Amino acid sequence: MNSRVTMVLAGxxxxxxVIAGYWGLSLSQPPQVTEVVVAEPEEPAPAEPLLDLSALPLVGEDEPERVPxxxxAKAxxxxxxxxxxDLLVEELRVAPPGSFAESQALVGRVVWRDLPAGTVLNESxxxxxGPLARMIRPEERALAxxxxxxxxxxxxxxxxDYVDVLLFLRDDDRNSDRTVQVVIPALRILTVGSAMGADRSGEPLMPPVAEDEKDSRANRRVEAPRTAVLAIPEALLTRFMLASExxxxxxxVRSIDEKLLAGYQAGDKQPDKVEELNRQLFQFEKLALRQARQPQPGLAPQRPAGIPVYHGSAVARQYP
Structure with a gap:
C-alpha cells in the first residue's frame, strides 16, 4: 500500500x-436549562369617564344677575x-341701600363734603x-x-350704645323725698368726646385712622371725655333739661343683645313709647318750676327798685 494513501487515511x-470525542463529550453533560421569565400582562388603565356635557351649566344660566x-370715578x-x-357705572351683585342706578340724574348736583374715588353715591x-345732623331723625334732637x-x-x-338716664334727687329744703328714677330709657349715644358714631344708615362718620396717627395717639396721654351727646325725642327734650337741672x-348702659341699634336703623320709631314717657315726666317739670319760684337759701330777697321822687336837688325813693 502506498505510504501517501496511508498518511491520508490516518489523517x-x-x-x-476528534469529532467523535467532542460529540461524545457534549452528549455526556446534562442539558442547560434556560430560565424564561414570562412577563405578566399589565392591567389596562381605567378608562376616563366621558364628560357629561348635559351636567354643565350653560353660559350665564347660574350667574347671579348684576345691577348698575x-x-x-375720581375724588x-x-x-x-x-x-x-366724575361718574362711573359699575355692575355689582347687590346694590348698596340708597344708591343710584343711572348717572344722568346726578349730573349738576353739588356735593357738600370731600368724597374719595370709588364712593357709592346716595342722597346723603x-x-x-354737620355729622350730628346726619345721625338723627327729624323727630329727634342731639343734646350734649x-x-x-x-x-x-x-x-x-x-x-x-344705648343707655338709661337715671336721675338722683337729694332730700333738702326744697325736696323732701330722696329718690332715684329712670328719666328716659334707651337713649342712643351719638358721640363721646371726639369719638363719633354712625349716621342713620349705619355708615361710620369717623374717617379711618392712619397708622402713623395711631402711633402718635398711643403716645399721647389719654384723657377721659367730658361730654356725651344723646339722641333725645323732641317731645321729651324740655322735660329732660328740667330733670337734669x-x-x-x-x-x-343697656345690653347689646337687645338689638336696639339694629332696630333703629331698620326704622323702628315707637311713637307710643314716647307718649308714655311724656306723661311720666310731668313730675320733673313741676319740681323744677317749684324750685325756680323758691328763693335760694342764704340770699336776702331783692327789694324793688322803687320810684324816684325829686325835691329840688334832693332825690328820694318811695317804695309801694
Missing part, C-alpha cells in the same frame, strides 16, 4: 476521532358740581349739615351733657 481517522350702581372736593366725567352725599368716669359707665360707653344724672 482522516484522526479528524474523525353709580360710583365716583371730588367739597362744594364741587358733579359732571359726567348731597345733604348739608357733661359726663365723667362715674356718670359714663366708668368711661367705657361708646357711640352706638333738679338732680344728678347717671347713664346705665
Amino acid at each position: 482522516l481517522l484522526l479528524v474523525g476521532a 350702581v353709580v360710583v365716583l 371730588v372736593p367739597a362744594m364741587a358740581t358733579i359732571s359726567a366725567e 352725599s348731597f345733604e348739608t349739615g 351733657i357733661q359726663v365723667d368716669e362715674v356718670i359714663s359707665g366708668g368711661g367705657h360707653i361708646q357711640p352706638g 333738679v338732680g344728678k344724672l347717671r347713664l346705665a
